[in-house]
Amino acid sequence: MSGMVGGGAGAGRGGARRTSIADVARLAGVSQxxxxxxxxxxxxxxxxTRERVEDAIARLEFVPHGPARSLAxxxxxxxxxxxxxxxNSLFVDVSRGVERVAAEHGAFVLIANSDTDLARERQYLANFEATQALATLVTINDASHYRTLVAQHRTARPLVFLNYHGVSDAHCTVDMGNREGxxxxxxxxxxxxxxxxxxxGGPLELQPVADRVAGFTEEARAAGLDVMYxxxxELHRAQGWALGRRIAPRVLAGEVDGVFAVADLVAAGIAQALSATPGLTIPRDVGIVGYDDNRAAWDSPTPLTTIRQPGEELGATGARIAFEEITDPTHVHRSIxxxxxxxxxxxxxxxAGAGPV
Incomplete structure (x- = not known):
C-alpha cells in the first residue's frame, strides 16, 4: 500500500480535534x-523548507486523510x-524478512526506497510517523544519518535501525557482523x-565498509602479514573494473595474490578486468573474495567467493523486536x-576435480 495525501482539520475519536494541515503550515511558517x-x-x-515541514509534522504527529487515516x-x-x-538483492531479502514477521502479526509493510539519501530518509520517517505506523525500520550505514534520524524521532512508536550498530540506548539496532565477515x-x-x-575498500564513513576493512586487516596482521590497501x-562494478586494470601488472609481477573487496559489485568488476588480462588466470594467480552474496556474485563470469549476509533474517529480527517493543512494557533496547x-x-x-590451487 502506498500514497500519502494532505488532509484538513477534523475530529478524532471522542470528538477531540485532530491536527490539521493548517496547524502544520502555521508551525512551519509556510502555506498549506x-x-x-x-x-x-x-x-x-x-x-x-521540506525540513521545517517534516519537523512540524513530527512534532504535531499530523495524520493525513486517506489510507493514513485508516491506519491511525x-x-x-x-x-x-x-x-x-x-x-541490491540484499535489501529485497531484508524486505521479505520484515514482511514474513509482519504477516504473522496480521500487519502490512509500507516500503520506501531512499537510495541512501538522508533527505529522503527523513521524509519517509516523518511520513510513516505521521501515518502512525506501528513502527519504522530503516536500513542505514552512515553515522551522521543515524544521529539525524535519532534526533528527528519524537514519537513513542518504535524506530529500529537495520544493518547498523548504534550507541543510543533509546533504539534497537540489528547488524550483520561486518567485522567478523x-x-x-x-x-x-x-x-x-x-x-x-x-x-x-570504499567510503570509510560507511560503517559496514569500515568494519569489513578493519576485520580483514586485524586477521591478516594476527597471522603476521601486512595488508596493502x-x-x-563508489561501490560499483565500473569502479572495480578500473581498479582491476590498474592492479593487473602487480598481480602479473607476483606482488598481489589475494584480493578482498568490500562489495560484490566491486569484486565482480575486478575479476572481469583481471580475467581479460593476457597471461593472468583466476584463481591460479590471484584469489578474489567479495562481500554480500548478491546477484553480482552469482552471475559473474567467474563465480565469486563471497561473504553471505543473512538479509532475510536481518529483516525478520528487526520486525520481531519492533513488535516486542510495541507489546511488551518491559522491553529493553538492545543491539543484535x-x-x-x-x-x-x-x-x-x-x-571440483581440478585439483588444489
Whole structure:
C-alpha cells in the first residue's frame, strides 16, 4: 500500500480535534499548499523548507486523510520500512524478512526506497510517523544519518535501525557482523596460502565498509602479514573494473595474490578486468573474495567467493523486536549482531576435480 495525501482539520475519536494541515503550515511558517507538496511532491520543495515541514509534522504527529487515516484509526496495522537500495538483492531479502514477521502479526509493510539519501530518509520517517505506523525500520550505514534520524524521532512508536550498530540506548539496532565477515575473508585467503593481500575498500564513513576493512586487516596482521590497501569512491562494478586494470601488472609481477573487496559489485568488476588480462588466470594467480552474496556474485563470469549476509533474517529480527517493543512494557533496547558466512566459489578455489590451487 502506498500514497500519502494532505488532509484538513477534523475530529478524532471522542470528538477531540485532530491536527490539521493548517496547524502544520502555521508551525512551519509556510502555506498549506507547501505542506501538501511536501507530503505528495517533495521534489517541488527546497530542502530547507521540506525540513521545517517534516519537523512540524513530527512534532504535531499530523495524520493525513486517506489510507493514513485508516491506519491511525486502527483499521490497518502497518510497519514502515525504509530501504537503502532496492536494486541490491540484499535489501529485497531484508524486505521479505520484515514482511514474513509482519504477516504473522496480521500487519502490512509500507516500503520506501531512499537510495541512501538522508533527505529522503527523513521524509519517509516523518511520513510513516505521521501515518502512525506501528513502527519504522530503516536500513542505514552512515553515522551522521543515524544521529539525524535519532534526533528527528519524537514519537513513542518504535524506530529500529537495520544493518547498523548504534550507541543510543533509546533504539534497537540489528547488524550483520561486518567485522567478523572481514575476518572470515582473510582466514580463507590465508588458508589457501595467499600471503600478498590487497584489501579494496570504499567510503570509510560507511560503517559496514569500515568494519569489513578493519576485520580483514586485524586477521591478516594476527597471522603476521601486512595488508596493502586500495579503494574505490563508489561501490560499483565500473569502479572495480578500473581498479582491476590498474592492479593487473602487480598481480602479473607476483606482488598481489589475494584480493578482498568490500562489495560484490566491486569484486565482480575486478575479476572481469583481471580475467581479460593476457597471461593472468583466476584463481591460479590471484584469489578474489567479495562481500554480500548478491546477484553480482552469482552471475559473474567467474563465480565469486563471497561473504553471505543473512538479509532475510536481518529483516525478520528487526520486525520481531519492533513488535516486542510495541507489546511488551518491559522491553529493553538492545543491539543484535547476526553471523555472516563464507561461500566458496571459483574466484578462490578451482572447480571440483581440478585439483588444489
Amino acid at each position: 499548499g507547501t505542506v501538501s507538496n511536501v507530503l505528495n511532491h517533495p521534489d517541488r520543495v527546497t530542502a530547507a 484509526a486502527g483499521a490497518m496495522r502497518a510497519l514502515g520500512l525504509i530501504l537503502s537500495d532496492l536494486t 572481514g575476518r572470515l575473508a582473510a582466514r580463507h585467503l590465508i588458508g589457501l596460502g595467499r600471503r600478498r593481500l590487497l584489501v579494496v 586500495d579503494h574505490v569512491d 549482531t547476526l553471523d555472516p558466512a563464507l561461500v566458496v566459489r571459483g574466484s578462490t578455489v578451482e572447480a
